[in-house]
Amino acid sequence: MDGQATVDNETSKPRVNNRRHGVLDAAAYRFRRQGFAATTMRDIAADAGMLAGSLYYHFKSKTALLIAVHEEGVRRIADAVDAAVAAADPADPWQRLENALAAHLASLLDGGDYAQVVIRDLPADKPELRATLIELRDDYEQRFRVLVDALPLSRPADAGWVRLMLLGAANWSKTWYRPDGAGPAEIAANFVRIIKHGETSGTTS
Amino acid sequence: MDGQATVDNETSKPRVNNRRHGVLDAAAYRFRRQGFAATTMRDIAADAGMLAGSLYYHFKSKTALLIAVHEEGVRRIADAVDAAVAAADPADPWQRLENALAAHLASLLDGGDYAQVVIRDLPADKPELRATLIELRDDYEQRFRVLVDALPLSRPADAGWVRLMLLGAANWSKTWYRPDGAGPAEIAANFVRIIKHGETSGTTS
DNA sequence: GTCTATACTCTGATAGAC
DNA sequence: GTCTATCAGAGTATAGAC
Numbered sequence: 001m002d003g004q005a006t007v008d009n010e011t012s013k014p015r016v017n018n019r020r021h022g023v024l025d026a027a028a029y030r031f032r033r034q035g036f037a038a039t040t041m042r043d044i045a046a047d048a049g050m051l052a053g054s055l056y057y058h059f060k061s062k063t064a065l066l067i068a069v070h071e072e073g074v075r076r077i078a079d080a081v082d083a084a085v086a087a088a089d090p091a092d093p094w095q096r097l098e099n100a101l102a103a104h105l106a107s108l109l110d111g112g113d114y115a116q117v118v119i120r121d122l123p124a125d126k127p128e129l130r131a132t133l134i135e136l137r138d139d140y141e142q143r144f145r146v147l148v149d150a151l152p153l154s155r156p157a158d159a160g161w162v163r164l165m166l167l168g169a170a171n172w173s174k175t176w177y178r179p180d181g182a183g184p185a186e187i188a189a190n191f192v193r194i195i196k197h198g199e200t201s202g203t204t205s
Numbered sequence: 206m207d208g209q210a211t212v213d214n215e216t217s218k219p220r221v222n223n224r225r226h227g228v229l230d231a232a233a234y235r236f237r238r239q240g241f242a243a244t245t246m247r248d249i250a251a252d253a254g255m256l257a258g259s260l261y262y263h264f265k266s267k268t269a270l271l272i273a274v275h276e277e278g279v280r281r282i283a284d285a286v287d288a289a290v291a292a293a294d295p296a297d298p299w300q301r302l303e304n305a306l307a308a309h310l311a312s313l314l315d316g317g318d319y320a321q322v323v324i325r326d327l328p329a330d331k332p333e334l335r336a337t338l339i340e341l342r343d344d345y346e347q348r349f350r351v352l353v354d355a356l357p358l359s360r361p362a363d364a365g366w367v368r369l370m371l372l373g374a375a376n377w378s379k380t381w382y383r384p385d386g387a388g389p390a391e392i393a394a395n396f397v398r399i400i401k402h403g404e405t406s407g408t409t410s
Numbered sequence: 411g412t413c414t415a416t417a418c419t420c421t422g423a424t425a426g427a428c
Numbered sequence: 429g430t431c432t433a434t435c436a437g438a439g440t441a442t443a444g445a446c
Contacts (some may be wrong), residue, residue, distance in 0.1 A: 019412080034330040037242030041440065055414045056441065121326035125239040141243065153404045160405065161395045169370040169379030176369060190366045198403025199358045224429080246422060259430050260426080267422065413446085420439065427432075 012106040020058045023048045025070065027065045030114035036066055036123055063129055066117075071113035074136050081143060093150040098192040099167075100147055105170050105184035109177050119171055141167060162195055221389040226265045229277065230255045232270045234319035241271055268334055268348055271322075275338050278319035281343050283313040286348055302371075303397040305352055310389035311376050324376055329364050346372065367400055 026047035031040040041062060045052045059065045079135055084103035088096040107115040118137060122130045148163040182190075231252035235244040246267055250257045264270045274384065281392075289308035293301040312320040327335045353368040376394055 032329075035240075035242060035326070035328065038328065038330045039238060040438070042438075050412080053416060053441075054416075057412065058374055061432095062440070121240070123240065123243070123268075124237075125243045151404065154402075154406055155404065158395070158399060158404060161399060162433095163208060164378070164381060165370060165374040165396060165399065168375070169373035172367070172373030190363070191370060192302050194363060194366060194370065194400060194403070196405055198399070198401055198406060199356065199360065199363060201359055201399055201406055245420080247420085255429090256431060257422080258432080261423070262429060411446100413444105415443090415445090417442080418440095421437080423436080424433105425433090428430085 001023050013103070018094075019048070019050075023055060023058045024065070025113070026067055028069045028073070028117055031066065031069055031117045032113040032120070035120060036062075044197055063126070066129070067132060069114055069117050073116075073118040074110070076139050077104065077118065078140050078143070080104075080107050080111070081132075085143075085147070092101050093152070094192060094196055097144075097147045097151065098188050100144065101166060101170060101192060102185045102188035104167075105173065105187055108171065108174055110179075116174070119174060149192050166191055166195065213252075224253065228260060228263050229270070229273055230318070233274045233278070233322055236271065236274055236322045237318040237325070239272065240325060241267075257368075268331070271334070272329075272337060274319060274322050275341050278323040279341050281316070282309065282320050282323065283308075283345050283348070285312050285316070290348075290352070298352070298357070299397060299401055302349075302352045302356065303393050305349065306371060306375060306397060307370075307390045307393035309349075310392055313376065313379055314389055315384075321379070324379060331381070370401065371396055 022115070025042065026044045027039075030043050030048060039062075041055055044065070045055050048055070056063075059068065080103045081100050084099040085096050088099040090091070111117045122133050124127055130192065144163050144167055145159075148159050148166075149157070151162070153159060155163070170187075173187060228249065231249045232244075234252060235248050239248070245257075246260055247257045249270070250260050253260070260270075264273065285308045286305050289304040290301050293303070293304040300303055327338050329335065349368050349372055350364075353364050353371075356364070358364060358367070358369070375392075378392060
């Protein structure tokens with residue numbers, strides 16, 4: 001995908017493509033706020049402090065920019081979730097899932113631009129691009145498959161439904177989340193608790 | 206794409222604005238598949254069998270077209286949900302909720318273009334338009350607030366969380382739904398059952 | 411290597427002919 | 429009610445100066 005800039009240090013010039021990060025930051029910023037289609041190369045260039053044409057030295061197209069932002073976003077969310085799971089009690093699978101969900105939510109809701117671009121609706125008019133992006137996200141979501149499969153469910157066949165409910169409810173939260181309301185940890189705790197205990201049991205443990 | 210009947214059977218009254226529906230259908234078709242930003246007025250005009258400039262006789266702008274599609278979409282989903290609730294046992298609030306959710310899912314997943322446009326991500330770069338669209342959707346979602354409030358929850362304070370989980374999981378389902386997999390009724394039944402009984406109770410009914 | 415200048419197409423929208 | 433003609437601006441991308 002990249003690495004086309006300086007193939008190798010054939011000389012002692014340590015100067016590498018440093019503006020590339022600035023360009024990517026600007027693209028993430030715009031994609032998050034305006035969406036992909038409504039963002040122009042001139043927008044991104046202005047934020048990065050250059051003209052539109054200059055972007056094409058760093059990335060070969062607007063599409064390549066979106067893919068790069070997605071890759072970085074998925075990587076950041078995955079890292080946050082992995083760290084949260086590692087910090088949880090290995091003997092408590094429900095706690096591990098809750099921690100993972102809280103980290104997922106924190107990335108989506110309060111995380112940086114990269115993470116939030118990943119959650120936005122995918123461009124429907126470019127099937128090939130869409131497939132690439134979905135693949136990136138699916139790889140990440142495998143983590144939740146593992147976490148849910150580790151739960152002692154009363155109906156093990158429900159594992160798929162539990163995963164889809166939690167991830168769906170979490171991803172949709174960006175439409176109703178308010179910074180002055182419940183935070184990621186609280187949201188995750190309530191979602192997991194309801195799935196765990198249900199709403200007809202007289203007492204919840 | 207459409208059948209433009211230029212013939213008036215009843216000559217007493219000229220049929221005014223009949224192509225308006227065709228235009229709206231074409232807009233819904235395109236918005237669903239390409240998203241708002243990626244759809245051009247020329248796309249819509251071609252599908253409606255006219256030229257771009259002619260659209261402006263029926264709608265004053267592209268934005269007005271999107272709002273009209275949303276209004277129609279929300280109306281159709283609401284009608285489907287209302288009918289499903291009316292058909293359920295009035296004495297079984299869980300059944301009423303499940304029916305409503307199934308109808309909601311059916312509209313989203315197998316419904317027409319109008320319903321699916323409502324679920325797509327909102328244009329983030331037009332705050333005013335965004336507010337208008339969110340208001341339309343919120344009015345509709347009040348139905349689920351009523352349905353969830355009628356449930357005999359073990360923790361009545363969970364009503365808000367239950368509603369957000371179900372609606373979020375349902376709305377997100379468009380990203381993983383496959384026509385050859387579980388249908389709307391089955392998805393709704395599983396979601397509601399898990400919320401109702403939880404996953405730690407030894408036996409479920 | 412980095413950026414300016416620019417090419418060329420397409421965008422939403424308008425005005426007036428028919 | 430629809431079309432033709434057209435606009436000013438924005439779209440992506442390239443060529444080549446420095």
